[in-house]
Amino acid sequence: MSDDDDGDDSGEGERRVARRDAAVRAAVAQGLLGPGTPVLALLDVTGIRESAAALRTAFAAVTAPGTPVLHAFAVKACPLVPVLRLLRDEGIGAEVASPGELALARAAGVPAERTVLDSPAKTPEELREALALGVAVNADSAQELDRLDGLLRSTRTVSPLGVRVNPQVGGGSIEALSTATATSKFGVALRDEGAREWLVRACLDRPWLTRLHVHTGSQGIAPARMAEGVAAVYALAEEINGRAGRRQVDTVDIGGGLPVNFASEPTTPTCREYARALRAAVPGLFGGRYGLVTEFGRSLLAKHGTVVARVEYTKSAGGRPVAVTHAGVQVATRTVYAPDAWPLRIAAYDGAGRPKEGPPVVQDVAGPACFAGDLLATGRALPRLGQGDYAAALDTGAYYFAQHYAYNSLARPGVFGFGPAPDGGVGFAVVREAQSVAEIVAEAGGGHANALVLPEPG
Numbered sequence: 385m386s387d388d389d390d391g392d393d394s395g396e397g398e399r400r401v402a403r404r405d406a407a408v409r410a411a412v413a414q415g416l417l418g419p420g421t422p423v424l425a426l427l428d429v430t431g432i433r434e435s436a437a438a439l440r441t442a443f444a445a446v447t448a449p450g451t452p453v454l455h456a457f458a459v460k461a462c463p464l465v466p467v468l469r470l471l472r473d474e475g476i477g478a479e480v481a482s483p484g485e486l487a488l489a490r491a492a493g494v495p496a497e498r499t500v501l502d503s504p505a506k507t508p509e510e511l512r513e514a515l516a517l518g519v520a521v522n523a524d525s526a527q528e529l530d531r532l533d534g535l536l537r538s539t540r541t542v543s544p545l546g547v548r549v550n551p552q553v554g555g556g557s558i559e560a561l562s563t564a565t566a567t568s569k570f571g572v573a574l575r576d577e578g579a580r581e582w583l584v585r586a587c588l589d590r591p592w593l594t595r596l597h598v599h600t601g602s603q604g605i606a607p608a609r610m611a612e613g614v615a616a617v618y619a620l621a622e623e624i625n626g627r628a629g630r631r632q633v634d635t636v637d638i639g640g641g642l643p644v645n646f647a648s649e650p651t652t653p654t655c656r657e658y659a660r661a662l663r664a665a666v667p668g669l670f671g672g673r674y675g676l677v678t679e680f681g682r683s684l685l686a687k688h689g690t691v692v693a694r695v696e697y698t699k700s701a702g703g704r705p706v707a708v709t710h711a712g713v714q715v716a717t718r719t720v721y722a723p724d725a726w727p728l729r730i731a732a733y734d735g736a737g738r739p740k741e742g743p744p745v746v747q748d749v750a751g752p753a754c755f756a757g758d759l760l761a762t763g764r765a766l767p768r769l770g771q772g773d774y775a776a777a778l779d780t781g782a783y784y785f786a787q788h789y790a791y792n793s794l795a796r797p798g799v800f801g802f803g804p805a806p807d808g809g810v811g812f813a814v815v816r817e818a819q820s821v822a823e824i825v826a827e828a829g830g831g832h833a834n835a836l837v838l839p840e841p842g
């Protein structure tokens with residue numbers, strides 16, 4: 385395949401903007417968004433389907449025919465059942481890391497054989513459930529392998545079992561998301577003294593260990609660094625299989641972590657570029673001797689989510705205009721607490737949901753929470769937002785509104801999927817209802833109001 389006939393992403397960004405603009409306009413026109421519902425989250429169903437298809441195509445293009453490839457979506461990136469069902473429909477499984485995430489995947493109908501359990505703190509009960517269901521499990525530590533030894537004495541399972549390796553290839557620009565540093569808490573540290581030999585023996589002693597898993601980190605890690613991590617684990621698989629004299633390790637789980645471009649509209653890097661870079665760096669992994677598992681999260685969803693918030697008031701402080709909106713720390717927690725690491729693009733819409741025109745004015749876009757740092761954007765040049773306009777936080781489909789943060793008891797906003805309606809307009813589907821005030825009270829112990837003031841027993 386030549387580089388110019390592969391349908392690269394030309395026009396992809398423009399089409400996404402057009403869909404998003406039409407959806408914001410329709411959300412206002414259809415009354416989903418307005419003075420009484422001043423914030424909501426939108427998911428672009430067309431875009432999600434396109435990203436899922438692009439991922440499948442990218443790996444199909446670099447693997448030998450017949451190579452088993454399971455793309456397991458990292459549920460933590462967007463833990464919403466209808467999203468998992470949509471992805472299932474696109475041939476994507478689920479990577480889960482808690483009993484809650486496993487339950488979400490099952491509620492979405494993701495089959496056990498397309499589910500992978502990774503977590504650094506699995507309890508015996510979680511392991512037992514996974515083995516009973518036949519979900520793939522990647523052990524995170526020596527102690528977890530011992531625990532599996534014990535469980536497997538009394539349990540038969542079809543679960544493929546693996547071990548997570550930390551290749552210790554180094555971190556990226558965001559410390560908290562760098563999983564392959566020398567001292568990362570994840571996996572078995574490959575370069576520690578004696579660790580490689582220990583890992584090889586651990587596998588040779590356990591013929592049921594058939595997978596190696598690596599996840600070199602998320603946003604902020606260069607794809608080349610990720611490829612180094614995959615190469616290190618591939619070399620280990622080859623060594624284990626060489627010493628076993630058979631193909632004991634039959635699958636390499638390469639994790640996720642493809643970074644997202646939050647600075648502009650185009651999808652860069654693309655999964656096609658990453659898949660090609662991986663094949664160039666580790667050709668042996670793609671020759672058909674190994675099955676592959678991937679665990680992409682952010683890169684599948686980020687570009688397809690938008691938080692839209694009404695501007696309740698505007699003011700000026702110290703000469704700078706401030707638009708006070710209904711989207712802040714509760715839906716954009718990372719951006720508010722670590723604005724330099726997680727800047728978000730903001731789009732301005734007028735009160736009818738049309739893209740706002742006008743000369744750029746440097747302004748702050750603030751959230752509703754009661755602390756000074758609750759800002760979606762600081763000193764941003766945008767058409768001047770006015771009362772009743774809307775500010776949209778772009779690229780928030782992963783790790784933003786899906787991870788609501790209950791500061792100030794602000795309600796979880798409703799999440800709506802959108803796509804073309806039969807009448808040619810935009811149709812919406814409820815993905816998650818907005819949280820009601822009654823639910824907030826109930827979740828805050830409303831049913832136990834007297835718990836702390838009852839007379840002492842006896």
Ligand SMILES: *Cc1c(COP(=O)(O)O)cnc(C)c1O
Binds near residue numbers: 458460461639681682
């Ligand atoms: C978070 C995580 C992923 C997904 O990372 P993204 O950056 O969202 O692609 C995949 N695998 C594991 C083990 C993870 O912890």
